[in-house]
Each structure stands twice: as C-alpha cells, then as structure tokens.
Amino acid sequence: MIDNVKIFGSDKQLKALEQSKNTVFVCVLGNTGVSKIPGISGAGGTPGLLTKTTVELLDLPFIPISAGLEVEPQTSYISLNGQPGGNIKEGKGVPNPEEIFESAKETGQLLSSICD
Structure with a gap:
C-alpha cells in the first residue's frame, strides 16, 4: 500500500495504481472570475x-494541463487552448467551452495511449 494515501469508497483504484508501471499525475488547471466574487470562495491556495x-x-x-489560466505555468505544460472563465454574473463564463472539451478529449486519448 502507498503510505499515507487512502482512496475512499474502494481500494481497487489504489491497488491498480500500485501495480501500474507507467502512471502519471495529470492535473487540469483553470481560473474563473467567479472566485473573485466576495463571499463565494475561501479556497485560497488550498x-x-x-x-x-x-x-x-x-x-x-506530473503533467499540468491548462484549460484557461490567467498566468502561464513556469514549466512545460499542455494547453487546451482555453481562456480563464469569466464572472457568470456578467455573461458567458467560458468563451470557448466546446473547443476546450474537444481538446481535452483528444489529450485524454493521447495520454491514455502512452500512460496507464
């Protein structure tokens, strides 16, 4: 078992992770104007x-994937050609959600062909 890690609901996923030889941690990152609305989010740097x-x-x-960031990472990353989400109280939250979705599907298919 990987020390200090617990997957709630089923340990099958953790066992599969331990047996995997080619696993990567993929994290999709994005910003949204909603987080700037006072009282909505207290997440901070969590x-x-x-x-x-x-x-x-x-x-x-670790493979970072940008779905729309205000500041580009200072490391190599995959871009889904997204823009940061806006404030949904002022209009459309994300200007190109369909394009981001299609890019994400293609990226997922590519990664699944080379990683576990």
Whole structure:
C-alpha cells in the first residue's frame, strides 16, 4: 500500500495504481472570475497545496494541463487552448467551452495511449 494515501469508497483504484508501471499525475488547471466574487470562495491556495502534496506523496511524474489560466505555468505544460472563465454574473463564463472539451478529449486519448 502507498503510505499515507487512502482512496475512499474502494481500494481497487489504489491497488491498480500500485501495480501500474507507467502512471502519471495529470492535473487540469483553470481560473474563473467567479472566485473573485466576495463571499463565494475561501479556497485560497488550498488546491495548489493539495496538488503539490499529492505529487510528492505519490512520487509520480506530473503533467499540468491548462484549460484557461490567467498566468502561464513556469514549466512545460499542455494547453487546451482555453481562456480563464469569466464572472457568470456578467455573461458567458467560458468563451470557448466546446473547443476546450474537444481538446481535452483528444489529450485524454493521447495520454491514455502512452500512460496507464
């Protein structure tokens, strides 16, 4: 068993992860204007901290994927050609959701052909 890791609901996923020889941690990242609405989100840096901790605990290669970030990562990453989401109170949240979805499907198919 991988120390300090628990998958709730079923340990089958964790056992499959342990037996895998070519596993990567893929994290899809994006920003949204909704998080800037006062009182809506108190998440702060928590998602980043959880991602970093997970990658370090599992000791897996990490592939960041941008679905629409305000600031580009300072490392290699895959882009889905997305733009950051806007404030849904002011109009359409994401200007190109269909394009992002199709890019995500293609990226997932590619990654699944070379990773477990």
